[in-house]
Amino acid sequence: MSAFLSTHTRTHSCGALRAGDAGKKVVLTGWVQSYRDHGERIFIDLRDRDGVTQVVADKSRIAAVHTIADTLRAEWCIGIVGEVRMRGEQLSRGEPGEERKLKKMTNEKIPTGEVEVWIDELEVFSEAETPPFAIEDNIDTNDTVRLKYRYLDLRRPRLQKNLVMRSQITRTTRDYLGTHGFLEIETPFMVKYTPGGARNFLVPSRLNPGNFYALAESPQIFKQLLMVAGYERYFQIVRCFRDEDLRNERQPEFTQIDIEMSFVNEQILQTMMEGLIATLWKDVLGIELKLPLRRMAYAEAMDKYGVDKPDLRLDLTLCDITEPTRTSGYGILESVVSSGGIVKALRVPKDEKLTRAILDGLADFAKSFGAQAAWIKVGDGGAWSGGPAAKNFNEAARQQTNQIAKAQPGDVLIFVANKAKIANTTMGAIRLHIGEKLGLIRKHEWQFMWLTDPPLFEVDDATGEIAAAHHPFTSPRTADEPLLDEAPAKVLARAYDLVLNGVEVGGGSIRIHRSDLQARAFKALRISEDDQRAKFGFLLDAFKYGPPPHGGIAFGLDRLAMLMTGAEFMRDVIAFPKTQRGSDLMTECPTAVSKKQLEELFIQVRPDLPTK
RNA sequence: GGAGCGGUAGUUAAGUUGGUUAUAACGCCGGCCUGUCACGCCGGAGGCCGCGGGUUCAAGUCCCGUCCGCUCCGCCA
Numbered sequence: 212m213s214a215f216l217s218t219h220t221r222t223h224s225c226g227a228l229r230a231g232d233a234g235k236k237v238v239l240t241g242w243v244q245s246y247r248d249h250g251e252r253i254f255i256d257l258r259d260r261d262g263v264t265q266v267v268a269d270k271s272r273i274a275a276v277h278t279i280a281d282t283l284r285a286e287w288c289i290g291i292v293g294e295v296r297m298r299g300e301q302l303s304r305g306e307p308g309e310e311r312k313l314k315k316m317t318n319e320k321i322p323t324g325e326v327e328v329w330i331d332e333l334e335v336f337s338e339a340e341t342p343p344f345a346i347e348d349n350i351d352t353n354d355t356v357r358l359k360y361r362y363l364d365l366r367r368p369r370l371q372k373n374l375v376m377r378s379q380i381t382r383t384t385r386d387y388l389g390t391h392g393f394l395e396i397e398t399p400f401m402v403k404y405t406p407g408g409a410r411n412f413l414v415p416s417r418l419n420p421g422n423f424y425a426l427a428e429s430p431q432i433f434k435q436l437l438m439v440a441g442y443e444r445y446f447q448i449v450r451c452f453r454d455e456d457l458r459n460e461r462q463p464e465f466t467q468i469d470i471e472m473s474f475v476n477e478q479i480l481q482t483m484m485e486g487l488i489a490t491l492w493k494d495v496l497g498i499e500l501k502l503p504l505r506r507m508a509y510a511e512a513m514d515k516y517g518v519d520k521p522d523l524r525l526d527l528t529l530c531d532i533t534e535p536t537r538t539s540g541y542g543i544l545e546s547v548v549s550s551g552g553i554v555k556a557l558r559v560p561k562d563e564k565l566t567r568a569i570l571d572g573l574a575d576f577a578k579s580f581g582a583q584a585a586w587i588k589v590g591d592g593g594a595w596s597g598g599p600a601a602k603n604f605n606e607a608a609r610q611q612t613n614q615i616a617k618a619q620p621g622d623v624l625i626f627v628a629n630k631a632k633i634a635n636t637t638m639g640a641i642r643l644h645i646g647e648k649l650g651l652i653r654k655h656e657w658q659f660m661w662l663t664d665p666p667l668f669e670v671d672d673a674t675g676e677i678a679a680a681h682h683p684f685t686s687p688r689t690a691d692e693p694l695l696d697e698a699p700a701k702v703l704a705r706a707y708d709l710v711l712n713g714v715e716v717g718g719g720s721i722r723i724h725r726s727d728l729q730a731r732a733f734k735a736l737r738i739s740e741d742d743q744r745a746k747f748g749f750l751l752d753a754f755k756y757g758p759p760p761h762g763g764i765a766f767g768l769d770r771l772a773m774l775m776t777g778a779e780f781m782r783d784v785i786a787f788p789k790t791q792r793g794s795d796l797m798t799e800c801p802t803a804v805s806k807k808q809l810e811e812l813f814i815q816v817r818p819d820l821p822t823k
Numbered sequence: 824g825g826a827g828c829g830g831u832a833g834u835u836a837a838g839u840u841g842g843u844u845a846u847a848a849c850g851c852c853g854g855c856c857u858g859u860c861a862c863g864c865c866g867g868a869g870g871c872c873g874c875g876g877g878u879u880c881a882a883g884u885c886c887c888g889u890c891c892g893c894u895c896c897g898c899c900a
Contacts, residue, residue: 301857
C-alpha cells in the first residue's frame with residue numbers, strides 16, 4: 212500500500228464538491244485529465260468515474276507539491292490532500308498592453324465548477340505512457356484502436372455512464388422481480404447439442420472422447436423444467452451464445468433477462484412485465500410510462516409497417532396496391548402480381564425535403580434487399596409523373612391507387628412489387644429510410660408496443676418446409692388448434708414480442724404443457740418420434756409428471772441498455788465486446804491451441820478444408 | 824455466402840493527371856508564463872502510406888491478391 216493511502220482515506224469523489232464544501236480539508240484520488248501550467252501555478256483537472264474537479268498546485272503555498280505537479284502528465288494516477296476554495300473572482304491575464312480585469316472564475320461546464328482544491332499533499336500512485344487517444348467524449352478514433360486499448364476507452368465518461376446505467380438496470384430488475392416472488396436460479400452454460408436453430412459454439416469433452424457440449428443459445432428448456440419442478444417464478448440475467456454472423460446489434464455472446472412464470476396467460480404475464488419496464492424507466496431514467504402498453508397484431512404490423520417490429524415514432528404507413536396493379540396495364544408489375552407477388556406502397560405527403568436525389572437513391576437502397584423500387588409524383592387531378600410507372604399505369608389503376616393511398620396533389624408514392632416477404636421487408640426499410648431523411652422520426656419518444664398473434668410456423672420460400680417460428684414448445688392459439696393438422700401455416704401463436712422504437716427488446720410465449728398438443732405440434736413440424744426423443748426426450752418425459760401451464764419472456768439486456776443510454780452501438784454498452792468477426796482485439800482471441808491440447812481432446816484441425 | 828465503405832505520423836484527416844524532400848490539425852518532447860479550464864507564446868522530434876505481388880524510368884496514387892475494421896442483405900429470436 213502506498214504511504215498516502217496508509218494515512219489518508221478518500222473523502223469525496225471528483226464529482227462531489229460544491230460551494231457548500233468551501234473551507235473543508237478533502238482527500239481526492241483520480242486520473243490527470245489535463246494540466247495547465249502557468250509557471251508558478253499549475254491547474255490540474257482530476258477525473259474519476261464520478262466527474263472532474265480542478266485542483267491547484269501553487270508554488271507559494273507548498274513548493275514541494277508544485278515541483279511534483281510540474282512533472283504530471285495526462286492519465287497519471289494520483290491522490291491529493293487539499294483545501295476546498297471558492298473560485299470567486301480573479302484578475303484575468305488580459306492581452307499585452309491591455310488592463311487586467313476582474314473576471315468570474317467559475318467553470319459552468321462542470322458541476323464542481325464553483326470550487327477548486329488547493330493542494331497541500333500530492334502523491335503519484337503511478338505514471339502513464341501517453342495514451343493512443345485522448346480520454347474524453349467526442350473523440351473520433353477508429354474501432355480497432357479503441358478495442359485494442361479497451362481499458363482506456365472504458366475510462367471515457369460516456370462509456371462509464373453507459374456501464375453505470377447498465378448496472379442500475381440489472382439492479383432494478385433484480386429488485387422488481389425479487390419483490391414479485393421471482394427466484395434467481397442459474398442454469399448450465401454447457402448443454403446438450405441440438406441441431407437446428409442458431410449454430411452452437413461447441414466445447415469438446417476430454418472425459419468423453421469425440422463428444423461435445425454446446426454453449427447454451429438460451430436457457431429455454433431449463434426454465435421450463437424449473438416450472439415443472441414447481442418453482443413458479445424464475446428469472447436469470449444470463450449470458451447466451453450463438454455462432455451466427457454478427458451485426459452492430461448482435462454479439463456472439465449476449466445477455467438476456469430470462470423470465471418464466473407458471474399459472475399465467477398472456478395478460479397476466481404481460482402486465483407483470485409492463486410493471487418491470489415501467490419501473491426501469493422510472494428508476495433509471497426518471498420517466499413515467501403510461502400503462503398498459505399498446506398492442507398490435509402481427510398481421511396489422513406487416514400490413515401497415517412491413518415489419519414485425521414497427522417504429523411508431525414515425526407516422527408514415529404502408530398500403531397495399533396489389534389489386535389496382537393487377538389490371539394496371541403495366542406488364543412487368545402485372546406479371547409479378549399474377550405469379551403471387553404483392554405491391555406495397557408508401558405515401559409520402561408533400562415535402563420539400565424529399566429531393567430527386569433521395570428518390571433516385573431508392574433504386575440502390577432497394578437493390579440491397581433484392582428488390583426494385585419505383586416512385587411517382589401525384590399531380591393535380593390525380594395525374595402521375597416521375598418514373599416509368601407514371602406512364603404505364605392506366606387511368607383506372609391510377610385512380611384506384613390514389614384512392615387506396617389517399618394521395619393528394621404534391622404527394623409522392625413509392626412502391627415495390629415482389630414476393631410478399633421481400634416487398635414488405637424492402638418497403639418497411641424504405642419507410643424508415645425516408646422518415647430518417649425527412650426528419651419525421653420523433654427521436655425523443657419512447658414508443659412501446661406488444662406485437663401479438665404471430666404465425667406459429669414459418670414456411671421456407673425455397674423448400675416449402677415448415678419450421679417453428681419461435682421454438683417447438685410455443686402454444687398455438689386455442690381457436691387455431693383445429694388447423695394444426697390441415698393448415699399449419701395459418702395457425703397463430705400465443706407469442707408476443709415487446710417492441711421499442713422499432714427494436715425488438717424482448718420476446719416470449721405461452722408454452723404447450725399438454726403432451727397431446729405437443730405431439731401434434733411436432734407432427735406439423737415433421738419431427739419424427741425418434742427425433743423428438745433424441746432431442747427433447749427429457750423434456751417430454753418431464754411433461755408426463757404434472758407440468759403446470761406456464762409461459763415466459765426474455766429481454767435483450769444489451770439492446771435495452773443501448774436504447775436507455777442512447778448508445779448508437781452495442782459495443783458501447785458492453786465492457787469487453789467482440790468485433791464483427793467475433794474476435795477480441797485486446798486479448799487477440801480466438802487463437803490456435805497447442806497440438807498437445809488438441810490431442811488431449813481428440814481433435815484434429817483440418818486446414819485443408821475450404822473455409823468459405 | 825453476398826454488397827458497400829475504410830486502412831497515410833501517437834490520433835484524425837488531406838494528398839491533384841503516377842513525378843523533386845509525403846502535408847495539416849490535435850497530441851508528444853524542450854523552454855517561458857500567477858487564473859487557466861479547447862490556456863497562451865517560442866522551438867523541436869515524429870512515417871514499413873495495412874501486407875504481398877505486378878505494371879512503369881518512376882507507385883501513397885494504377886492493376887491483382889490478401890489481412891483487418893465498420894455498415895448492410897442472407898443468416899440469427
